[in-house]
Structure formats: C-alpha cells, structure tokens
Amino acid sequence: MKIDRTVLRRFSMFERMPDGDLDALIAQAVPKRADAGEAFFEQGAPATHFYLLINGRLKVTQVTQDGQQIIVRVVHPGDLFGFARALRRNDYPGTALTMTESLAMSWPTEAWPQFIDRSPHLAVSALNTIGQRLEEAHTRIREMSTEEVERRVAHTVLRLSQQAGKPAENGVRIDFPITRQDIAEMTGTTLHTVSRILSAWESKGLVEGGRQKLLVRDVKGLQALADASNR
Template identity: 30%
Template sequence: MPELEYLRNIPIFEELPPNDLAAIAEVTIERRYKKNMIIFMEGEPGEGFHYIKSGKVKIVQISQDGREHIINILGPGEVFAEVLLFNRGSYPATSVAIEDSVIGMIKNNDLENVVTENSRIALHIIRVMSKKLIHAQRKIKTLALSDTLSRTAQILVRLSQQYGQPVANGVQIAIDMTRQDLANLVGTTRETVSRVLSSMKKDKVIDFAEQQIIILDEKRLDRYQER
C-alpha cells in the first residue's frame, strides 16, 4: 500500500489533504520487527512518533519488582509514542512487537520542520491530541470507579472491537493473550482475572481455550460494563 494510503488510515492524519499527507510521507521511515523484538525501551531518549502499518505491538511498563504492566495492545493504523510530539523527552514506556510488524516512524525533528512550514498540519494534530487526552481522562475515571468484573468486560469489548473475528458461536478475539496479559490490561492479578473469566464462562457470556477468548453473548457482556 502506498505510504499516503497508510497515513490516511491513521486518525491523527486522516482528514489532511493530499499535499499535507505527501509532506509527512516524505519524512516517514519504515522499520521491520520480528515477533518479541523491542521497538524502544522505557527511559530511552524519545526518537519520534510511531504508527503500525502491519502487525501488533504491546506497550508496557515494568514495575520496580520486575512485573510487567501492559498499558495497551495496538494494531494496524494505531499510533504510539505520540506523547513525544513536539516534546524532547524520553519514552514513558517500552514497546514490543507481539507479532512480525512493520512500523512507520517520523522523527521529531522532521515532523517539527513540516509543521513549522504548515500551520494547518500543526492545528490538526493539536485537535486530535486534545481528543485523545479527553479519552485518557475518561479511562482513568472509569478505572477508578469500576470493579474488576466491569473493567474486564470493558477490556474484552474493546479487544473484540479491535481484533474480533466472527466464528460459528460468537466473536473470537483474534490475538494470543495470556491470562497475565489480560490481567495487566485490566489492572489486577492473574488469579483475579481468571476467576472473573471463569464466572463469565459459567454464565455463558464467553468461552475460552488456552490463549483464545470467544464472546458468546455481546449484549450481556455490554451489561457487565455498566455494573
């Protein structure tokens, strides 16, 4: 797919006219990563803005006792390290390819040069980033007020929207994910999330085998979110 088409599928750039997209495409670098390769480490000097052309990436932070906390799992068209836009800080988290991936990257200096010459691009990016900040604030509020069951349901709904594939008995979340991975996303322990999943399975809301989860009843799962 031509670079302009990739960029047009990224929310932060999708509404830009062709000339603006072309200016951004000129400074885009493509990098390829094998499964489990580290893209960047938390604390390293921030190099630039990244987006996924193919594959999947997890964003993680490591606690002082060595435990991994998964912040997000991202797929094609999604962006990461955008916090470094116009900011010369260090990476706030570690990113790891969880399958063979192709990543587009725009270095900070190059993007700054583009927006300096085109205020329309700068204004558009600011608007999109403001929306993302509002979303992040809502997520923090939800985590503070929700119990483990509703948080798990919220994560499953989001993953099904991103990676769901129709199967005979429901929607399968087409991503290999351990119980620990899911627990990290929910913000709880593996034992707790296992109990929640077992309860959902008993209620015939989901089914699971090994690292695959199938949503059997989307309406009831939605109701779990509201608890």
C-alpha cells in the same frame, strides 16, 4: 517493503491529505518491521523517532521500580505512538512491545513540527489524539477507583472487541494474541483473578477462551455486566 499512499490513505488521519503532502511524508519515513515480542523502543531510551503503526499490534508497557509491569495502552493500526518528544519529553516513558509481527513507519522526532505543519487537519488530529488518550486514561482511573474487578475486566474486554474485534462464526474474536496476564496488566489485577472471571463467563456462555485467544460470544450480556450499577 514499499509503502505507498493507498496504505496511509486508509487511516482517518490522512484521509484528506493531498497526494503531494502525503508523498513527502512518506519520502522521509523509514519503515520498520518487528517480529512478535520485539520492541520498537524501550522505556527510558532517548526518544529519537516517532511512529505510525501500519499493521500488527503493540502494547505500551511501563515497569515500576519493583519490577511490576502495567500495560499503558494497546496500539492499533493507524495509531501514532512514541511521540513523547512532541510533548517535551526526551525519553520514551514506556516500552513499545509487539504482540504480533508488526510494521510501522518511523520519522525522526525533529520532523514532528513539519509533520504538523504539513496539514492543519493533521494538527487537529494530533491534538485530538492526545485529548482522546487523556480521556481514556481518566476513564481507566474512574473504573479503577469505583468498579470491582469483574466490571473492569468486562469494560476492558468490550473495548478490545471494539478496537480489535473481528467478526467470527459465533461472536467477535479479539484479533491478536492476548494472555490473561495482559488483561490483568490492563485492569490492575492478577492473571489468576482474570482466569477465574473468564472461566465463569465461559460457563455462562458469554465468552470463549483459549490459549492467547478470546472470543466474545455475547456482547449484550457483557455490556449488562459492565453497566451493572453494583448488584
């Protein structure tokens, strides 16, 4: 399983990195593959490596003391994940679970400073990444504080269709297997409620459901729902 420059070059983070630097990074990386349902690392484990997702799709989850699970975020190809250590943590705050077979590159956490030094552009990217992630978190908090479930689900589905949408015959297909339970854990509700909402949308022609499948047929319509300033 050989990974070369051209693969990384596709990700905006590495777009402008000189070949030499890129090769140096790759030389130190260890590729890791995981089947669907496997974990790259588990919540609480010592943070020994950080990763770059090449392809596939992950969810980062946290479980509460009393066993409830939430999805912290979904990791898409080109995203870094598991760089907790860079933020001074010694263990992973969540579990990185694959939703489909996935391929990632890994570096030992000690390599992080070097990773950053390699290119100023990369340092900026990394900071931006975190900043963006913080913003996403705040968006989610805002939505959970002020919006009712249906709007939250609408926002979440729209986001997914942007980040992982694949044009299909009659709409945009979410390009990885996702359950109602997943959506529930992303929006802070239950799979029952999600199911009801999706059913309602389906009968309105907004989406098309299926087992671990989701196709958005009417993005505009969903947008309208998501934006609705409360009836």
